[in-house]
Amino acid sequence: MSEDYDLVIRARSAVTPEGERPAAVAVRDGRIAAVAEYAAPLRARSDVELDGAEVLLPGLVDSHVHVNEPGRTDWEGFASATRAAAAGGVTTIVDMPLNSIPPTTTAAGLAAKRSAAEGQVSVDVGFWGGAVPENTAPGGVAELKKLHDQGVYGFKSFLSPSGVDEFGHLTAAEFRSAAEAIGTFGGLLIVHAEDPGVLDAAPDAAGRDYASFLASRPDEAEHDAIALVIETARATGTRSHILHLSSATALPMIRRAKDDGVPITVETCPHYLTIAAEQVPAGATQFKCCPPIRGAANRDALWQALGEGLIDCIVSDHSPSTPDLKDLATGDFGTAWGGVSGLQVGFSAVWTEAQRRGFALGDVVRWMAAAPARIAGTAGKGRIAVGSDADFAVVAPAAESTVDARTLQHKNPLSAYDGALLRGVVRATWLRGTPVDPDAPRGRLLTRG
Template sequence: MILRHLIAEQVLLEGEFAPAHLEILGGEIVRIHRLSAGEGRRRAEIVKASDVGAGAGMTVVDPRHQVLPGNVDTHVHINEPGRTSWEGFATGTMAAALGGVTAVVDMPLNSIPPTVDVESLRIKQRAAAGQTFVDVGFWGGIVPGNTAQLRSLWEAGVFGFKCFLLPSGVDEFPPVNASQLREAMTEVASFDGLVIVHAEDAETIERATELTGGRRRLSHYADWAQTRPHDAEVAAVSDLIEAVRETGCRTHILHLASARALDIIAQARDEGLPLTVETCPHYLCFDAEVIPDGAAEFKCCPPIRDRGNREALWEGLREGIIDAVVSDHSPSTAEEKRRGAPDLQQAWGGISGLQVGFSAVAHEARLRGIGIETVSAWMATNTALLAGLPRKGSITLGRDADLVIYDPRPTNLTSAAGLAHKNPISAYDHYEITGAVVGAVLRGTPLYTAQDTTSALAPVGGFLQGLGSPELSTLRR
């Protein structure tokens, strides 16, 4: 079924919920009729009477449910081709759909080959073709020696370029040093592209690891986190800001975990530097102090930090210093997560949260008096602006009819075994969440409903193109 009409009592329009009737044509929102409270059922009867066949393409949403724009997750590791035992396009995008994410942008690693030239991009697109349940775009990568490839990658449709300032964890995606970073940023600035950076300082981490006893076993999470201290993020962010100042390159800080970097980020913003920042659900939902010993499902880089830091990140979101919240979905096999157990140093560093992240952040936000309207801005509107997706991120005339149906009432205990991503491992196992995604629509096609959550799913996703259009990314320009 292709939707032609959606009628609901609570539709998020321009930051506020209102009764509305959305008309959809060719997957696009073509009309928005604002209604009075309680008018929906009568409106549906009028539509059926005046539009022959409309009944088959009409949904009247439960008045207790909220209609939000589909979330846009710009930080996802799908790992196909090359590491499909970790994750793949079918399982990863199904998890996205079930979590209320209707568009993802895939990272250039941990696939083999990484997306560092046009041929590698085409290999990844061929691997994804025909098996995505949501729309998918791709980041390119910056590695030593590929600066000459960046413009052609941009023109081929990537949304920007990721780099590491320290080892990435996979040999085929090495880090760049300070001069290589500036060379790449200068090139990317020449076509007004975007550089996205894993900002941790290698030398600071090396010193911290030596202070904790080098390679001694570290099973206590807070002890392991000391090997990747706050100072590693602060130093890297400080150096990165200087590189932005020198090159003028639009730059995005990935997965900020340390709130101690917020002040220098705010100062850079005051200078007018083109800098954006994201954090992740796991930094907003968990505290290092209460993570069980050896619990590698919580290991990520940078690490989850203490409760005070967690609340400071929430404050950074409230103040607008942090722009967006994204999953950094980075799964692996159970064998990789158990490597060296219970020593956390050897386990794969990555959290599987694509299906859970939106509901978890909405739950934690509610506990802090923050409405889901604001969460939607962080996880749909701002992420679409960041990547340059003018048809995504809000319920607006002329945009794709990408919608999420959310029920704020039920309380459920998350089970990792019940999640759709490939390996049933997640930090959110046994995490209690109030509020749930109960339906999703992609470009007018219902992916599933509260009554039928999986059997209706079909791989109807398409490819998103960056188009090499600098005017598309308007966040913090």
């Protein structure tokens, strides 16, 4: 093969859809033009050979990130979030529609979001829309179609209060209306599934004891809400995605639904897979998130479901805030903001635990790159294959590092992983065939399709 390319990356180990193998990956015009044998005679303007301890992965895809800009940019912003993504091997994120002001529930909200992001993103960024009471009522449904036509990847809804007043949750009837409307144009409905009635009946969280918070968000809340998601997807045929699954009690009915052909997919998050409730220290509100981190046996069941393909993907649910909102001085789990900040360290956290459980890098790539790209519909992402974008993460899978929250690229130095010794160091990130340079952001704003 003597064709000229812009770039060839040669890796003793590359994770491709066909498996992990030596490869020479050729790039032209920002896309992968060839995947050949390691020593193939490919001519390029730049020929890069990776260290023998490094593995070439496709750039990871994180389809669940709360950037919060505009409106709450002191929590996180596009510049800091995308720098953190790149440092963690993530080359594509899809931004959640809430915690920013305005939320992405109207075409005007989407325009504000895109305007805020323009020119400051180090990786590629897509956007979810939101399904809220205002745009699921008969007079507002046209706004959902408008957002779809303008390229959002789908619509997020809450079945319980979201935590911010400007993004309301849907009743069961409103959720059914949203599913019916979104199904008419082939859209995707993604769901924060906790049942508000179960949450209202549970004891209130208070104080420094994590067990009190865990009791306030029982498994039944997820179980009952997921049952509604499945029932609605079965009745309407609308593609539906269950966000941040934490409770393993829902797995049997998810299995039955998938076996029946109900169009549902499921994600979980690094913190549910790598941390157990028994390990959360008193007052450590950096571990608070909704739904909550549950016990070690539950964590084991989530890993088993991943191995079986019942859970489709792993995404960060990066949901940061300023330290004062975490009530660190009191450590009160009842009043602290809920959200784990983990965008930059997600890969290393998952790989550390996955390797310990006997999984391979190819499994992690499937869960954290190919599957989220497929579910969200970020075309050309998540695979080292001809025609895909030349987005890569160069990792040293055996290297270890200790997380120091103060050195992470996140805007606020607060992380549930602070002090953790993790395996798998990201040494370089490439976007469309060019190394990511946070001082010269080259990310693009993506639209569905």
